[in-house]
Amino acid sequence: MENDELVQLEKKYFLPVGKRLPVTLVRGDGVDVWDINGKQYLDFVAGIAAVSLGHCHPAVVKAIERQSMELMHTSNYYYTIPQVKLAQLLCDSAKMDKVFFCNSGAEAVEGLIKTARKWGKEKRDGAYEIIVAENAFHGRTMATVTAAGTEKYRAPFTPLLEGFVRVPFNDINAIKKATTGKTAAVLLEPLQGEGGVILPDDGYLPAVRAWCDEAGILLMLDEVQSGVGRTGKLFAHQHYGIVPDAMAVAKALGSGFPIGAFLTLDHCSVMGLGEHGTTFGGNALACEVGFTVLSYMLEHDIPGEAAKRGDYVGRRLHSLADRHPMVSEIRGIGLIWAIEFSGPIGEDVVNKCLAEGLLVNNVKPTALRLIPPLTVTEAEIDKALEIIERVLDGIEANPPK
Numbered sequence: 001m002e003n004d005e006l007v008q009l010e011k012k013y014f015l016p017v018g019k020r021l022p023v024t025l026v027r028g029d030g031v032d033v034w035d036i037n038g039k040q041y042l043d044f045v046a047g048i049a050a051v052s053l054g055h056c057h058p059a060v061v062k063a064i065e066r067q068s069m070e071l072m073h074t075s076n077y078y079y080t081i082p083q084v085k086l087a088q089l090l091c092d093s094a095k096m097d098k099v100f101f102c103n104s105g106a107e108a109v110e111g112l113i114k115t116a117r118k119w120g121k122e123k124r125d126g127a128y129e130i131i132v133a134e135n136a137f138h139g140r141t142m143a144t145v146t147a148a149g150t151e152k153y154r155a156p157f158t159p160l161l162e163g164f165v166r167v168p169f170n171d172i173n174a175i176k177k178a179t180t181g182k183t184a185a186v187l188l189e190p191l192q193g194e195g196g197v198i199l200p201d202d203g204y205l206p207a208v209r210a211w212c213d214e215a216g217i218l219l220m221l222d223e224v225q226s227g228v229g230r231t232g233k234l235f236a237h238q239h240y241g242i243v244p245d246a247m248a249v250a251k252a253l254g255s256g257f258p259i260g261a262f263l264t265l266d267h268c269s270v271m272g273l274g275e276h277g278t279t280f281g282g283n284a285l286a287c288e289v290g291f292t293v294l295s296y297m298l299e300h301d302i303p304g305e306a307a308k309r310g311d312y313v314g315r316r317l318h319s320l321a322d323r324h325p326m327v328s329e330i331r332g333i334g335l336i337w338a339i340e341f342s343g344p345i346g347e348d349v350v351n352k353c354l355a356e357g358l359l360v361n362n363v364k365p366t367a368l369r370l371i372p373p374l375t376v377t378e379a380e381i382d383k384a385l386e387i388i389e390r391v392l393d394g395i396e397a398n399p400p401k
């Protein structure tokens with residue numbers, strides 16, 4: 001099939017909920033992908049921060065090969081070895097007590113929301129409210145859309161769920177003011193990824209942790225984008241020396257294979273028999289992949305490598321900003337960065353980078369996000385930033401009216 005034919009078929013058969021770039025990707029290897037016409041791209045989107053070890057990593061491919069020949073799916077009526085192995089490794093490395101496996105980030109956050117409701121009912125006199133942040137993103141199910149900080153994600157689907165209280169991100173006093181006898185939990189991303197790579201002040205999460213302890217409510221973190229190595233630590237909250245009561249992970253855990261999980265400390269591991277479940281979640285194939293990815297990350301200190309590469313990206317981006325008046329801010333940590341522009345040129349930059357052989361996405365009309373595989377090399381970073389620099393040179397030489 002040709003690219004144009006695929007574009008026409010997509011128009012005919014798909015709900016038009018997302019905007020695709022006009023390329024059909026057919027192959028990937030590490031940080032490189034190739035389109036149907038044989039053109040090569042550096043992938044600084046990495047399946048939205050999911051392809052953590054790079055495309056088709058040999059360890060992941062082998063795990064899929066091996067496990068798919070043995071056993072893929074059984075339902076959770078039975079034990080499987082990969083599931084129990086991953087549960088132990090994930091809980092131990094996250095310093096959490098219990099885990100529930102699912103298939104995606106939104107499902108993992110749903111699990112947190114249900115946990116907050118059940119915990120409030122049992123342990124805090126029926127408290128059910130969850131304090132969430134403006135500009136947050138937690139997924140596309142009804143509960144996670146309700147938790148979202150962006151009006152456009154919520155508005156088409158009202159009436160929403162009850163009990164979500166929105167406060168500005170990075171404002172501890174707003175959380176304190178919003179806390180009442182009805183509050184069960186605070187749910188936050190340690191850094192807002194889809195919201196534009198917004199990092200809180202260093203003191204924010206420790207202050208939220210201290211407040212949740214004082215008020216007797218749960219601190220739940222959505223580490224779906226920030227977790228499993230992305231920020232240069234295994235989990236982003238480790239930068240702040242805190243431990244949440246519960247957290248959600250997904251994306252990087254599968255390095256491109258769908259898997260999600262939510263984890264809880266024992267004191268809020270409240271879900272009981274029959275109160276939660278999934279057909280596919282935690283199946284043997286997904287868990288063997290998750291176990292392989294997490295083991296590889298720990299054995300090769302991939303978070304530490306991401307931290308080093310991230311410092312390099314940061315230095316290069318700040319010097320790029322010095323040379324480009326249209327770059328107004330650089331934000332990021334580890335291997336999640338945003339270049340903020342002084343005008344809405346994000347889409348133009350994305351399209352021009354695509355033409356030059358670089359996949360990047362604009363997380364806002366005014367901001368480009370860089371989230372390459374955690375295995376990216378300095379040479380690949382150099383190549384990507386050279387393309388971005390060339391594209392910015394061109395736009396600045398001929399600025400939009």
Ligand SMILES: Cc1ncc(COP(=O)(O)O)c(C=O)c1O
Nearest residue numbers: 104105106137138139222224225
């Ligand atoms: C912080 C966060 N939470 C939840 C989700 C939803 O994950 P999924 O798309 O796998 O449902 C995302 C996806 O980008 C995310 O960034």
